[in-house]
Amino acid sequence: MKTEKVILVTGGAGFIGSNFIPFYLERHPQTAIVNLDLLTYAGNLDNLKEVEDHPNYQFIHGDIRNRALIEELFERYQFQGVVHFAAESHVDNSIKNPGVFIETNVNGTYNLVDVAYRSWFDEPFQVKKAFENARFHHISTDEVYGSLGETGKFTEETPYAPNSPYSASKASSDMIVRSYHHTFGLNTIIANCSNNYGPNQHDEKLIPTIIRKALAGEEIPIYGDGKNIRDWLYVLDHCEAIDSVFNYGNAGETYNVGGDCEKSNIELAHLICSLLDELKPKKDGSYSDQISFVKDRAGHDRRYAIDSSKIKKQLQWKPKKDLESTLQNYLRNWLLMFN
Ligand code: NAD
Numbered sequence: 437m438k439t440e441k442v443i444l445v446t447g448g449a450g451f452i453g454s455n456f457i458p459f460y461l462e463r464h465p466q467t468a469i470v471n472l473d474l475l476t477y478a479g480n481l482d483n484l485k486e487v488e489d490h491p492n493y494q495f496i497h498g499d500i501r502n503r504a505l506i507e508e509l510f511e512r513y514q515f516q517g518v519v520h521f522a523a524e525s526h527v528d529n530s531i532k533n534p535g536v537f538i539e540t541n542v543n544g545t546y547n548l549v550d551v552a553y554r555s556w557f558d559e560p561f562q563v564k565k566a567f568e569n570a571r572f573h574h575i576s577t578d579e580v581y582g583s584l585g586e587t588g589k590f591t592e593e594t595p596y597a598p599n600s601p602y603s604a605s606k607a608s609s610d611m612i613v614r615s616y617h618h619t620f621g622l623n624t625i626i627a628n629c630s631n632n633y634g635p636n637q638h639d640e641k642l643i644p645t646i647i648r649k650a651l652a653g654e655e656i657p658i659y660g661d662g663k664n665i666r667d668w669l670y671v672l673d674h675c676e677a678i679d680s681v682f683n684y685g686n687a688g689e690t691y692n693v694g695g696d697c698e699k700s701n702i703e704l705a706h707l708i709c710s711l712l713d714e715l716k717p718k719k720d721g722s723y724s725d726q727i728s729f730v731k732d733r734a735g736h737d738r739r740y741a742i743d744s745s746k747i748k749k750q751l752q753w754k755p756k757k758d759l760e761s762t763l764q765n766y767l768r769n770w771l772l773m774f775n
Pocket of ligand 1: 446447448449450451452453472473474475476477478479480498499500501520521522523524525526540544575576577578606629630631632633638
């Protein structure tokens with residue numbers, strides 16, 4: 437790797453990371469990326485086929501819970517930055533098995549942020565000259581803020597009130613990262629984003645589940661009354677936001693990133709079904725006929741909505757993609773690949 441700098445990306449074989457790596461390598465030809473990923477059920481190297489031979493890219497199969505490995509990687513590559521995606525990310529799994537969420541999301545983040553601090557600093561607030569611009573960017577979620585009523589949006593000042601083991605583990609990791617800025621002077625950024633959608637998303641998540649079940653002729657399961665509202669952000673719009681915040685955001689600050697696209701789960705299911713009705717009509721009826729309400733998720737947050745005015749004003753970022761037309765393209769590609 438003969439570049440100006442090397443950054444560590446964790447969890448790069450997952451959904452968002454595997455969209456981010458090719459995007460970032462293309463935009464920043466002077467930056468090399470080392471991707472550290474454990475390849476859990478959620479990670480897949482096929483997601484990164486287009487960059488596997490890229491001269492500025494290297495994959496390391498490993499665990500962010502393994503402190504000795506992280507120390508060895510910081511020593512070997514002299515990272516000038518970290519973009520930390522690696523996490524257990526599925527709320528339903530955190531209800532069944534919370535332990536691994538604490539180990540990976542909390543302890544794993546602690547390992548990374550602590551090794552970054554010890555590698556880049558001589559003592560608190562005394563950064564080594566070679567690492568003056570080194571930054572730790574932590575990817576987090578709007579779920580740390582809890583649930584909204586019918587009005588209002590989460591801002592960067594909204595108090596944390598996580599409700600699931602997943603969001604509690606992410607909130608904990610955000611707090612650990614925050615403390616390394618305040619106590620030690622580490623150059624940190626936390627970005628809390630809404631629900632992403634787009635290529636490479638794991639089958640277990642809502643949009644791929646709706647599409648898979650619809651095309652298989654099976655019941656499309658929707659939790660509770662279907663009126664839980666989420667904000668939807670296209671994954672490459674999110675990658676643009678990460679690029680802006682990582683390179684130009686203010687140290688120690690948080691940035692909320694949303695898609696300005698609130699939809700209830702039932703609206704989303706009907707939208708996908710109507711798009712499928714056009715692209716691959718059923719012999720009789722609509723895919724919507726397959727929608728079936730199932731027992732609600734325990735502790736299911738009612739509504740999330742993000743106020744992204746800070747990143748819009750400060751960094752001139754805004755979401756570009758419109759949900760309906762982007763989903764239409766996504767579904768066209770899905771049908772070409774899998775049907
Ligand atoms: P994902 O589940 O698709 O991918 C996670 C990746 O992390 C996988 O490649 C997995 O192998 C890897 N990983 C898991 N445990 C690891 C460990 N111990 N060591 C090394 N690698 C490990 O997740 P995603 O949807 O791409 O989310 C990425 C980040 O963004 C997460 O931190 C998540 O909390 C956050 N986030 C995601 C969304 C979303 O809508 N997907 C929304 C808000 C925030």
